[in-house]
Amino acid sequence: MDNLIITDLSKTYKNGVKALQNISLQIPKGMFGLLGPNGAGKSTLMRTIATLQEADQGEILLGGLNIQSQPNELRKVLGYLPQQFGVYPSLSVEMLLNHLAVLKGIINRKERNDIVHALLHKVNLFEVRKQKLGEFSGGMKQRFGIAQALLNNPKLLIVDEPTAGLDPVERNRFYNLLSEIGEQTIVILSTHIVDDVKELCTKMAIINKGNVVIQGNPLEIIESLNGRLYEKTIHKSDLEQYKKEYQVISDRLYLGKQLVHVVSDTHPGSDFKSIEANLEDVYMSQIFNG
């Protein structure tokens, strides 16, 4: 299976926003999590990989395929679930998937029927295939979004913030579906929900202000913070002072008390407790102090 290799990719919008700044990433088969805050550049990167917009500089290769010079070849092996997935609410799920299959060039009726039914089973919508999409819950719509993205049996699947607004049960179901697809395919999951990546991904990157600030295996990335993370309960009124004195990466109210997490190479003082890092801590340390 071919890797997706992104080298030195940059994009500045006409208004001067540097959305991507010399991005380089190596993305193998499996689930790849792309984390970053609002405006980090995730959608710009996804859309560039999906050949929906062009970069100013850099190269994207999928195996032997050059995405910029061979966009039509890429589209044949690409599945894409954008952030805003527009649907025709009055069509039944089966009719709409059939229609999209025709648009994707699956002309033979028998073959098309087989593919549509297999996909409806895969995303667990077969039983409700006669229902209108407009009547579906958010989770069902997202699963339909995956079904349409899989119509051409893609080598590369891009999903842009797919779990926003899903309840825990639906989110879990969606995770399971993506994991299964990730066994055969490169899946790039763009999200600002740290848990999405923690649960699912074998590789990840955090981007902030158009830059890759860290990339690798989530467990190894977490390990890089261990031994340097401390916790303390403080008075709320002291928070600003702590922020001046220490590298505070997060502050939150926990059971009515103000809890701070601090990164420090040496023990910051006896009142601090050394704690195990998690991905949220890594994310916070990279976004706010990186």
Ligand SMILES: Nc1ncnc2c1ncn2[C@@H]1O[C@H](COP(=O)(O)OP(=O)(O)OP(=O)(O)O)[C@@H](O)[C@H]1O
């Ligand atoms: N068409 C555009 N013209 C000008 N600026 C844009 C355009 N699209 C995005 N931007 C800006 O580029 C930056 C990156 O935006 P992008 O949508 O890629 O971020 P994102 O990480 O996907 O954010 P979110 O999580 O909010 O979707 C932002 O500052 C955004 O305002």
